[in-house]
Amino acid sequence: MVEWTEFERSTIQSIFSKLDYDVAGGKALARCLVVYPWTQRYFGSFGNLYNATAIMGNPKVAAHGKVVLQGLDRAVKNMDNIKATYAELSVLHSEKLHVDPDNFKLLADCLTIVVAAQMGAAFTAEVQAAFQKFLAVAVSSLCRQYH
Amino acid sequence: IMSLSAKDKAAVKAFWAKAATKADDIGSDALSRMLVVYPQTKTYFSHWKDLSPGSAPVRKHGKTVMAGVAEAVAKIDDLTGGLLTLSELHAFTLRVDPANFKILSHNLLVVLATQFPEDFTPEVHVAMDKFLSALALALSEKYR
Numbered sequence: 001m002v003e004w005t006e007f008e009r010s011t012i013q014s015i016f017s018k019l020d021y022d023v024a025g026g027k028a029l030a031r032c033l034v035v036y037p038w039t040q041r042y043f044g045s046f047g048n049l050y051n052a053t054a055i056m057g058n059p060k061v062a063a064h065g066k067v068v069l070q071g072l073d074r075a076v077k078n079m080d081n082i083k084a085t086y087a088e089l090s091v092l093h094s095e096k097l098h099v100d101p102d103n104f105k106l107l108a109d110c111l112t113i114v115v116a117a118q119m120g121a122a123f124t125a126e127v128q129a130a131f132q133k134f135l136a137v138a139v140s141s142l143c144r145q146y147h
Numbered sequence: 148i149m150s151l152s153a154k155d156k157a158a159v160k161a162f163w164a165k166a167a168t169k170a171d172d173i174g175s176d177a178l179s180r181m182l183v184v185y186p187q188t189k190t191y192f193s194h195w196k197d198l199s200p201g202s203a204p205v206r207k208h209g210k211t212v213m214a215g216v217a218e219a220v221a222k223i224d225d226l227t228g229g230l231l232t233l234s235e236l237h238a239f240t241l242r243v244d245p246a247n248f249k250i251l252s253h254n255l256l257v258v259l260a261t262q263f264p265e266d267f268t269p270e271v272h273v274a275m276d277k278f279l280s281a282l283a284l285a286l287s288e289k290y291r
Binding site: 055056114116118120125126132 | 179180182183184200253256257260261262264267268269270272273276
């Protein structure tokens, strides 16, 4: 079981309550597709991903970014049971989507950058540690059902 | 390895021109974050009196690190050759496990995002990430 301090719990709740899921998810996913272009392999049906401008303006990327954040929201609301909460999602990513789990960390890093840019100085080292710990748990839970 | 294109180099130089004025703060902040978020990195600094964010040794060392980054930007056309002495230092004297270069690079990128939210676009991000990876590779040249 993951142990969360009071600081970590309140930090995670606070960060996600301030995120616009319509915007932040798309920004993180677009950044991931630009910074780590091989991740585009999973989005063949998304149309124009030919350059950064196209990716950042692509409505399918924005829509899917929102889906990803809504998935993370489930972990935010079930911090004491992320593994069980994500069991089905893990099977989905492994069996149906065939996503290399290394990619989860890449997207997590991009979300960290997006949140850092939004929060500026408020994204202190301690806040960063809490946020990265949360994402690491989410990623680990997503990897759990891979075999 | 993924080499830097002309476009990457131009992006790095242009962004660095803006960031260089805050180099000391960036270095100190990145190191501070690294020591807090990745506590295993503290093992390299057991000889420091104070490892807390923004402490004197952290600020001083942040400056040293950023001077290295500045040197790398200047020698971006030949990182391996240009950083030979630094590579020997890291390989034979400091013996920092190269995995840590990635960790420090990540924290540098986080600091750049907090300090330059508008300028640190995805395109600048990818150029800087490639540059820092190439830098790390040049630093590991002499390891074995």
